[in-house]
Amino acid sequence: MKAVYIEQTGGPEMLQYGDQPKPEPGPGQALVKIAASGVNFIDTYHRSGLYKLPLPAILGSEAAGVVESLGAGVNSVSVGDRVAWAGVRGSYAEYAAVPVNQLVPVPEAVSFQDAAAALLQGMTAHYLTHSTFPLKQGHTALVHAAAGGTGRLLVQMAKMVGARVIATAGSAEKAVIAKESGADEVILYRDQDFAVETRRLSDGVDVVYDSVGASTFLKSIDCLRPRGMMVSFGNASGPVPPVEPLLLSQKGSLFLTRPTMFHYVATREDLEWRAGDVFHLMAQGKLVLRIGKVYPLADTAQAHRDLEGRMTTGKLILSI
Numbered sequence: 398m399k400a401v402y403i404e405q406t407g408g409p410e411m412l413q414y415g416d417q418p419k420p421e422p423g424p425g426q427a428l429v430k431i432a433a434s435g436v437n438f439i440d441t442y443h444r445s446g447l448y449k450l451p452l453p454a455i456l457g458s459e460a461a462g463v464v465e466s467l468g469a470g471v472n473s474v475s476v477g478d479r480v481a482w483a484g485v486r487g488s489y490a491e492y493a494a495v496p497v498n499q500l501v502p503v504p505e506a507v508s509f510q511d512a513a514a515a516l517l518q519g520m521t522a523h524y525l526t527h528s529t530f531p532l533k534q535g536h537t538a539l540v541h542a543a544a545g546g547t548g549r550l551l552v553q554m555a556k557m558v559g560a561r562v563i564a565t566a567g568s569a570e571k572a573v574i575a576k577e578s579g580a581d582e583v584i585l586y587r588d589q590d591f592a593v594e595t596r597r598l599s600d601g602v603d604v605v606y607d608s609v610g611a612s613t614f615l616k617s618i619d620c621l622r623p624r625g626m627m628v629s630f631g632n633a634s635g636p637v638p639p640v641e642p643l644l645l646s647q648k649g650s651l652f653l654t655r656p657t658m659f660h661y662v663a664t665r666e667d668l669e670w671r672a673g674d675v676f677h678l679m680a681q682g683k684l685v686l687r688i689g690k691v692y693p694l695a696d697t698a699q700a701h702r703d704l705e706g707r708m709t710t711g712k713l714i715l716s717i
Contacts, residue, residue, distance in 0.1 A: 429465065460482065463478070604621075
């Protein structure tokens with residue numbers, strides 16, 4: 398089968414496209430013929446070595462497709478089922494053997510590209526808004542990178558529960574996208590000091606959802622009201638430097654968390670709840686995706702360059 402893999406870490410040039418052995422499903426696994434795979438920042442962290450992997454490794458952790466065959470003891474899915482997953486590595490390939498307890502059904506009303514585009518980022522937005530800091534009507538949230546794949550879904554879910562959203566974006570074009578997603582205010586962070594503007598627009602926000610990392614972290618803390626929560630869930634500009642706990646006290650008895658989706662879908666019940674909500678909202682037209690670009694599998698390196706260049710809006714997809 399064709400796949401994209403790395404033998405050593407580094408830049409996008411480390412991504413190799415070529416033949417790899419077609420996997421066989423083991424006990425408790427299903428072999429899935431992949432139709433579409435999502436491109437996510439975590440894939441770039443694996444490629445660069447920020448998040449360590451045993452090498453060589455096929456990258457990618459999110460995809461949708463059709464069950465082709467079953468391993469021993471599998472009775473929860475059937476050959477021909479439409480399925481998707483997020484969080485199991487190996488999706489930059491024509492086939493993957495996936496534990497069936499990580500597969501979720503894809504409704505007929507949701508295309509494979511949309512399923513691959515929405516699952517990881519949709520469930521991320523879901524756990525951030527429903528569990529990490531459960532938003533309610535009357536809350537104000539600051540959402541960084543609001544025109545990106547996760548950011549757009551975060552804004553939409555926040556508005557569904559009645560929260561006020563102050564968003565940041567890097568250009569006028571991206572500001573329009575954030576507004577279309579429902580943001581109440583958009584700050585152009587390249588032209589304005591987002592901490593000053595956030596304080597002008599509010600008495601301090603209840604929560605900051607920050608996927609950018611190093612370049613926004615400390616100023617984001619200055620945007621919070623006393624006892625607010627700083628949610629750092631990404632490193633697009635680099636990892637956040639060490640933080641003295643005393644800083645949280647000085648800034649207003651703040652809360653700081655660095656969540657990861659793995660701990661929010663650790664049970665089958667949570668996985669089905671979050672994935673089910675995402676697909677249900679999509680099927681109803683209440684959660685609107687923006688697929689920024691679709692690349693052939695052979696062009697995965699360009700997809701990584703585009704993503705890391707922060708010149709994209711919406712989700713990047715590999716068509717397989």
